[in-house]
Amino acid sequence: MNPCQLLFLLLLALGMQTTHAAPQIERWQTTAGARVLFVETHALPIVDIQVDFAAGTAYEGAGQAGVASLTRELVELGVAGMDEAQLADRMADVGAELAGGVDRDRASIALRTLSMADKRAVALDLLRAVLSTPQFPAAVFEREKARSVASLKEALTRPETLAERALWTAMYPSHPYGRQATAESVAALERPQVLAFHAANYTAPRATLTIVGDLSRAQAEAAAEKLTAALPATPGMTAIAVPELPRSGEQRIAHPALQAHLLLGLPALKRGDPDFFPLLVGNYSLGGGGFVSRLMKAVRDQRGLAYSVHSYFQPLAQLGPFEIGLQTKKEQAQEALKLTREVLAGFLAQGPSEEELLAAKQNLMGSFPLRLDSNRGILNSVAVIGFYELPLDYLDRYPDNIEKVTLADIKAAFARRVRPQHLVTVIVAGE
Amino acid sequence: MLMRHARLIPLLLLLAAPPPALAETFEQQLPNGLRVIVREDKRAPTVVHMVWYRAGSMDETNGRTGVAHVLEHMMFKGTPSAGPGEFNRRVAAAGGRDNAFTSRDYTAYFQQVPRHQLAEMMQLEADRMRHLTLDRDEFAQELRVVMEERRLRTDDQPQSLLFEQLTAIAFQAHPYRVPIIGWMNDLENLAPADARAWYDNWYAPNNAYVVVVGDIDHQAVFALAAQHYGPLPARPLPVRKPQDEPPQLGTRRLTVKAPAELPLLMMAYKVPVIRNVDQDVDPYALEILAAVLAGHDGARLSTNLVRRQRLAVEAEVSYDATARGPGLFYLQGSPSEGRTVSELEAGLRAEIAAVRQNAVTVDELARAKAQLIAGQIYKLDSMFEQAMEIGQLEAVGIPYTQNRRLIEKLQEVTAEQVQAVARKYFDDQQLTVGELDPQPLPSAVRAPAAAAQR
Numbered sequence: 001m002n003p004c005q006l007l008f009l010l011l012l013a014l015g016m017q018t019t020h021a022a023p024q025i026e027r028w029q030t031t032a033g034a035r036v037l038f039v040e041t042h043a044l045p046i047v048d049i050q051v052d053f054a055a056g057t058a059y060e061g062a063g064q065a066g067v068a069s070l071t072r073e074l075v076e077l078g079v080a081g082m083d084e085a086q087l088a089d090r091m092a093d094v095g096a097e098l099a100g101g102v103d104r105d106r107a108s109i110a111l112r113t114l115s116m117a118d119k120r121a122v123a124l125d126l127l128r129a130v131l132s133t134p135q136f137p138a139a140v141f142e143r144e145k146a147r148s149v150a151s152l153k154e155a156l157t158r159p160e161t162l163a164e165r166a167l168w169t170a171m172y173p174s175h176p177y178g179r180q181a182t183a184e185s186v187a188a189l190e191r192p193q194v195l196a197f198h199a200a201n202y203t204a205p206r207a208t209l210t211i212v213g214d215l216s217r218a219q220a221e222a223a224a225e226k227l228t229a230a231l232p233a234t235p236g237m238t239a240i241a242v243p244e245l246p247r248s249g250e251q252r253i254a255h256p257a258l259q260a261h262l263l264l265g266l267p268a269l270k271r272g273d274p275d276f277f278p279l280l281v282g283n284y285s286l287g288g289g290g291f292v293s294r295l296m297k298a299v300r301d302q303r304g305l306a307y308s309v310h311s312y313f314q315p316l317a318q319l320g321p322f323e324i325g326l327q328t329k330k331e332q333a334q335e336a337l338k339l340t341r342e343v344l345a346g347f348l349a350q351g352p353s354e355e356e357l358l359a360a361k362q363n364l365m366g367s368f369p370l371r372l373d374s375n376r377g378i379l380n381s382v383a384v385i386g387f388y389e390l391p392l393d394y395l396d397r398y399p400d401n402i403e404k405v406t407l408a409d410i411k412a413a414f415a416r417r418v419r420p421q422h423l424v425t426v427i428v429a430g431e
Numbered sequence: 432m433l434m435r436h437a438r439l440i441p442l443l444l445l446l447a448a449p450p451p452a453l454a455e456t457f458e459q460q461l462p463n464g465l466r467v468i469v470r471e472d473k474r475a476p477t478v479v480h481m482v483w484y485r486a487g488s489m490d491e492t493n494g495r496t497g498v499a500h501v502l503e504h505m506m507f508k509g510t511p512s513a514g515p516g517e518f519n520r521r522v523a524a525a526g527g528r529d530n531a532f533t534s535r536d537y538t539a540y541f542q543q544v545p546r547h548q549l550a551e552m553m554q555l556e557a558d559r560m561r562h563l564t565l566d567r568d569e570f571a572q573e574l575r576v577v578m579e580e581r582r583l584r585t586d587d588q589p590q591s592l593l594f595e596q597l598t599a600i601a602f603q604a605h606p607y608r609v610p611i612i613g614w615m616n617d618l619e620n621l622a623p624a625d626a627r628a629w630y631d632n633w634y635a636p637n638n639a640y641v642v643v644v645g646d647i648d649h650q651a652v653f654a655l656a657a658q659h660y661g662p663l664p665a666r667p668l669p670v671r672k673p674q675d676e677p678p679q680l681g682t683r684r685l686t687v688k689a690p691a692e693l694p695l696l697m698m699a700y701k702v703p704v705i706r707n708v709d710q711d712v713d714p715y716a717l718e719i720l721a722a723v724l725a726g727h728d729g730a731r732l733s734t735n736l737v738r739r740q741r742l743a744v745e746a747e748v749s750y751d752a753t754a755r756g757p758g759l760f761y762l763q764g765s766p767s768e769g770r771t772v773s774e775l776e777a778g779l780r781a782e783i784a785a786v787r788q789n790a791v792t793v794d795e796l797a798r799a800k801a802q803l804i805a806g807q808i809y810k811l812d813s814m815f816e817q818a819m820e821i822g823q824l825e826a827v828g829i830p831y832t833q834n835r836r837l838i839e840k841l842q843e844v845t846a847e848q849v850q851a852v853a854r855k856y857f858d859d860q861q862l863t864v865g866e867l868d869p870q871p872l873p874s875a876v877r878a879p880a881a882a883a884q885r
Contacts, residue, residue: 043474044811084738088729092798095805098728114805143741150744150768154692157872159587254873256690257587259579290528291507291519301516304575307583327583359524366526370543373475374812 055201066181080133115214132230255429260333282410287311464637478645486633497613597865722799
């Protein structure tokens with residue numbers, strides 16, 4: 001069968017698949033000590049494998065800001081017996097794709113491959129090499145360091161980057177979450193620091209594998225064993241310190257942009273915290289619910305002050321931020337800031353109305369299937385469950401957990417988590 | 432959990448069912464000219480519903496640039512039966528997500544909802560296809576929002592400014608020269624009557640088509656479509672003038688100065704796009720050329736310019752073989768520290784020259800095709816992307832049923848054909864070159880740590 005014929009047979013098959021609510025997740029541990037979460041689905045000949053290491057920027061040592069990102073970039077740029085070009089070519093030869101990145105907590109390496117045995121075997125071998133035998137060639141290290149410095153310098157001219165960085169620094173003044181790579185800190189990095197960061201953090205006990213797709217349980221187990229067999233068993237640094245809450249304050253940064261970038265935020269919520277659901281439901285009405293939120297109505301619809309305005313919680317291993325953001329013509333920055341603060345204060349004082357609560361639940365429960373209607377969607381949700389060790393029935397209970405939130409729960413949770421005395425404000429280009 | 436058992440039943444039914452019809456995508460045209468295209472994808476209990484209008488920024492006239500996109504915004508501002516904001520509210524209450532997008536070629540609206548909500552989505556879309564209010568005050572307010580969008584996406588984005596100005600110079604007669612969001616001065620002077628005229632001209636069932644992908648029976652969709660869209664009358668459409676671009680007679684160059692750190696070079700060559708799916712060869716060869724140059728991390732530009740020569744921080748290619756208007760093949764990149772934009776231009780030209788002289792290898796050709804097929808299979812993971820693919824083909828006048836042929840044509844491309852397009856189209860006469868000349872930021876910005884904390 002040629003690939004075209006295969007593709008169109010697949011299209012025929014799509015109309016015949018089964019329907020289900022939340023995916024069934026299986027969990028086990030590999031011999032080396034890595035956690036595995038697996039969702040079996042044969043609707044498409046695709047396998048996704050995401051490997052998350054507790055190797056985000058929060059685990060960088062002092063004076064090494066930037067080492068987490070550089071390490072993640074370098075793991076796929078040369079492995080034992082293969083240089084970066086050979087690796088990329090072999091991956092492309094079988095139509096496989098490697099993706100991923102770094103956030104505060106995680107360094108992710110994600111493989112998407114076709115599930116046909118010949119293609120899958122090649123792709124898995126390449127992923128195993130990336131996981132277990134990266135070489136960090138000195139010349140590649142120097143080149144990627146220079147590229148990082150260049151793109152960092154470019155990013156630091158952008159008002160949105162300046163605002164986001166200043167906000168995190170202000171929210172986490174003496175915490176790893178607030179630490180930011182600078183051109184200087186990256187330029188000062190040495191190859192041994194990357195090797196040490198990799199050795200300490202890309203280990204089996206710090207790894208979570210999420211596998212979704214066209215494999216049997218036995219095939220998934222074999223793949224997970226093979227992928228993790230050569231990972232070291234060292235647990236490394238485990239806990240990230242609890243951040244102190246900052247004092248409220250306002251920081252202004254000059255910039256020639258036409259629009260001011262306004263951000264407000266504070267450390268608010270950990271993964272797995274029971275306040276998650278009341279905050280999620282409440283925030284829908286405040287600024288999470290797209291076009292129907294209070295912030296959107298007040299700032300965009302009624303006053304035409306901004307194209308986009310939003311608020312969200314980003315739960316992390318430690319208290320992750322609650323954040324409000326918008327951009328507006330600089331002449332109206334003060335007006336927009338005042339209005340945003342009024343909307344927030346009104347919400348904190350009164351909470352949502354009965355109608356808003358109902359609307360929030362309708363959308364959050366009703367839209368739940370949309371999050372899981374693709375392998376990619378399942379992968380994203382299950383990877384979070386795995387990495388943050390949420391209960392395996394998290395997705396099954398999600399609609400119920402939304403449904404049982406009350407107005408009192410929301411008010412109480414916001415009162416605990418979003419206290420104005422800790423809210424910091426950053427305004428870039430607002431003069 | 433009951434799921435394992437629940438899954439068995441449909442599988443058993445499936446074994447007993449007759450083999451599926453030859454096509455799993457279905458189509459019907461209503462008497463008013465509206466076409467309805469349905470792809471059944473029953474992996475999850477959701478649907479995506481899209482309404483596409485064959486009117487984009489290329490159909491705008493001087494002084495009214497941006498009106499296609501402003502009207503797209505106004506489509507959420509109410510009808511007599513569903514007031515301002517009601518559309519979004521009802522989609523949200525249905526557990527849905529919705530939005531819209533305007534391109535040069537088309538304007539499209541979509542909702543992703545649980546499958547049982549499709550009827551309500553059709554009722555809402557049919558209502559605003561004919562009965563938009565276009566209130567004067569709402570218009571004035573929304574125009575301010577659109578101007579904020581322009582500042583956010585273009586005026587404060589050096590790369591977007593370069594792209595906007597390069598496009599305006601590469602095309603002189605064809606309306607592709609105009610930015611989709613419109614020139615700021617045109618936005619400042621846009622009137623409700625302009626939006627009304629646009630709506631009356633183009634928002635008719637005979638200028639639209641509906642695409643539905645998801646867990647729903649096509650006959651049920653056709654019945655719903657007839658019920659909701661069927662009563663809307665067809666109307667005569669304005670004449671579309673071709674506005675063909677006259678031949679370019681030499682290289683065009685421009686510079687954009689904006690606050691940035693890295694210079695950016697953008698080279699755009701005039702190339703053909705697909706007009707006849709079966710007979711064309713060159714657009715397919717250009718697609719393969721783009722993949723060989725920059726289709727993956729090990730492709731030529733990355734390997735040669737970024738990794739070996741360290742001439743560039745980034746080097747990319749962009750080419751879209753399907754469009755209503757004329758095509759451009761873009762090569763772009765930022766030089767490494769200590770290297771210049773002209774060195775990078777020479778490096779990019781050398782990569783094209785290499786294909787011209789030595790063609791591409793058998794391995795490169797096979798690799799580009801393997802990625803292409805895999806990409807098509809990965810696309811099946813997303814109902815939204817499937818609906819987009821159908822909609823975008825139809826928007827440029829290629830029937831979605833030709834998608835299979837398009838992929839076969841790409842599979843048939845030879846190394847000689849790739850070499851032939853590299854020889855044929857990449858000459859200086861067809862070239863427009865844009866350069867972003869980065870301007871330093873005021874020193875206060877460079878030391879944000881010094882800013883006062885209050």
